Amino acid sequence: MKRLLMILFSLLGVFGLYYFMLPPLNLRAPAFWTFLVVCIVVVIAIITGFSYGSRIIVTKRNNKIPDKKYLGIFIGIACIPLLIILVNIFNTPLFRADAYYKRIEVTASDFNKDVDLVNFDSLALLDKDSSQKLGDKVMGQMTDLVSQFEVSDLYTQINYQDQIVRVTPLEYANVIKYFTNRSKGVEGYITVNSVTGEANLVRLDKGMKYVPSGLFWENLARKLRFSYPTTIFGEVNFEVDDEGNPYWIAETIKYSGVGLKREVSGVVILNPIDGTSKKYKLEEIPTWVDHVYSADLIMEQLDDWGAYKNGFFNAIFGQKEVMRTTDGYNYMAMNDDVYMYTGITSVSNDASNIGFILTNLRTKETHFYDVAGAIETAAMASAEGQVQQMSYTSTFPLLINLNNKPTYLVSLKDNAGLVKMYAFIDYTDYQKVKVTDASLGILAAANNYLGREVSSNEDILEKEITIRDITSGVISGNTYYYIRTDDEVFKAALKIREDLLPFLVVGDKITIEYYDGEIKEIIKITS
Numbered sequence: 001m002k003r004l005l006m007i008l009f010s011l012l013g014v015f016g017l018y019y020f021m022l023p024p025l026n027l028r029a030p031a032f033w034t035f036l037v038v039c040i041v042v043v044i045a046i047i048t049g050f051s052y053g054s055r056i057i058v059t060k061r062n063n064k065i066p067d068k069k070y071l072g073i074f075i076g077i078a079c080i081p082l083l084i085i086l087v088n089i090f091n092t093p094l095f096r097a098d099a100y101y102k103r104i105e106v107t108a109s110d111f112n113k114d115v116d117l118v119n120f121d122s123l124a125l126l127d128k129d130s131s132q133k134l135g136d137k138v139m140g141q142m143t144d145l146v147s148q149f150e151v152s153d154l155y156t157q158i159n160y161q162d163q164i165v166r167v168t169p170l171e172y173a174n175v176i177k178y179f180t181n182r183s184k185g186v187e188g189y190i191t192v193n194s195v196t197g198e199a200n201l202v203r204l205d206k207g208m209k210y211v212p213s214g215l216f217w218e219n220l221a222r223k224l225r226f227s228y229p230t231t232i233f234g235e236v237n238f239e240v241d242d243e244g245n246p247y248w249i250a251e252t253i254k255y256s257g258v259g260l261k262r263e264v265s266g267v268v269i270l271n272p273i274d275g276t277s278k279k280y281k282l283e284e285i286p287t288w289v290d291h292v293y294s295a296d297l298i299m300e301q302l303d304d305w306g307a308y309k310n311g312f313f314n315a316i317f318g319q320k321e322v323m324r325t326t327d328g329y330n331y332m333a334m335n336d337d338v339y340m341y342t343g344i345t346s347v348s349n350d351a352s353n354i355g356f357i358l359t360n361l362r363t364k365e366t367h368f369y370d371v372a373g374a375i376e377t378a379a380m381a382s383a384e385g386q387v388q389q390m391s392y393t394s395t396f397p398l399l400i401n402l403n404n405k406p407t408y409l410v411s412l413k414d415n416a417g418l419v420k421m422y423a424f425i426d427y428t429d430y431q432k433v434k435v436t437d438a439s440l441g442i443l444a445a446a447n448n449y450l451g452r453e454v455s456s457n458e459d460i461l462e463k464e465i466t467i468r469d470i471t472s473g474v475i476s477g478n479t480y481y482y483i484r485t486d487d488e489v490f491k492a493a494l495k496i497r498e499d500l501l502p503f504l505v506v507g508d509k510i511t512i513e514y515y516d517g518e519i520k521e522i523i524k525i526t527s
Helices: 002-021 030-052 068-087 093-101 129-139 173-181 220-227 295-307 312-318 374-388 443-448
Strands: 057-060 063-066 107-110 149-150 156-160 163-173 184-191 199-208 231-239 246-256 262-272 278-283 324-325 331-333 335-348 356-358 366-369 398-402 405-413 419-426 434-438 461-468 469-475 478-484 489-493 509-515 521-525
Touching: 002 030, 030 068, 093 262, 093 312, 129 149, 129 163, 129 184, 129 199, 149 184, 149 469, 156 231, 156 246, 156 331, 156 335, 163 173, 163 231, 184 231, 184 405, 220 231, 220 246, 220 278, 231 262, 246 443, 262 295, 295 324, 295 335, 331 398, 331 478, 374 405, 374 419, 374 434, 398 443, 419 443, 434 461
Parallel strands: 107 366, 489 521
Antiparallel strands: 057 063, 149 163, 156 163, 163 184, 184 199, 231 246, 246 262, 262 278, 324 335, 331 335, 335 356, 356 366, 398 405, 405 419, 419 434, 461 509, 469 478, 478 489, 509 521
């Protein structure tokens, strides 16, 4: 009977630990080894308690000495971290620098070809903090819900029905509100349009049962773990499909060694209403899912790509061609996908970027743009310096294609977190900055920066022209071509088509996109 009780309590102790710690039963997961060590200690404590009551030592020949039958177990526990270190050492960059360098495939690309000119009618100006304020405001107006639920701080940016929005679920306000509302579940989620600022509460016909604030078997993490006991999970995001149905998107992770060289192997998509879920390989993931790879993982892999091109020792000592990501990132919406932007700078911590990176967070397709410019923090400081008497703080920059030039756009906020001004900063020269009162609108800010009138992308015209005369000139270090037709004059920067403009001659026909004016500014040559 005593032995049976000892086994029963040991099993209950192990299950209790598993229930609360929720480790993956996977030898490559660090959490599994932590769980194993804790389980061994707890089981020994239970056995010891049954054998000796509260005593940890036994008396033998009137001398107190440790019970030797547990000595080997404790030595084994002490050896676990040593074994992990031994296994991992052969999977570190010291021996596998090339594998770390190749964690992410980076393609050199042309910014003007890949990134369309900014459309001010669909520019996602709202950052996460501003979206949270709008979401809280909407929630505060729902008197029947505000006392029962609170708004999650997730605010995932997605493309939804051709609009750029942030979505976030409601959560149970506290434990008591969980018990009083669990029969119906969480009744909705909030969407905030990142362009217009319109915020809405979407009420669901059936409530969401499986959320992070749920308890017992309705807790999201516990539901995922017991459904997939061996799977290692990464970041979990909240998204909605094209019909507005809510889902949890959980990264599935694989490691080399124990906890090294993290990589996404797929996702688990879980329906929070009925708890059904499905695991997808990378090539099977539905296209409506925008966040497969977390931004933090991409930043980690980009740092390895920048560090280990020429081996481990070069990354530490010689540092030839060693690069790193800058201290921050932002999101861009393009081609119905969400991209992560970050700058690439040298390890010397100067105030300039070697170039910048765009990564598709659904496919991990990554492009490097070899355009030297200002580091983001320098651009932010430059914008703040224009209004230093007001003590406004800058948001992390958006990178846009303005007039065929990469340009930083930041919002300047007051102490209450309200946007007071917009600032455009030249990417290649952060001292060229213009700030404009936000109440005038983003188009006024763009006009102020460009020094001409632009109302929207509708101002872009297209036509085929025949060249009657062409000449070039240099203005502020930049080469421009002036093209005359029978009755019009056009101006085109060399960077628009370096492969074409120098070779155009009288009589050539080209199709262009341009802004109207006394001297019409060509922004794109399509043929």
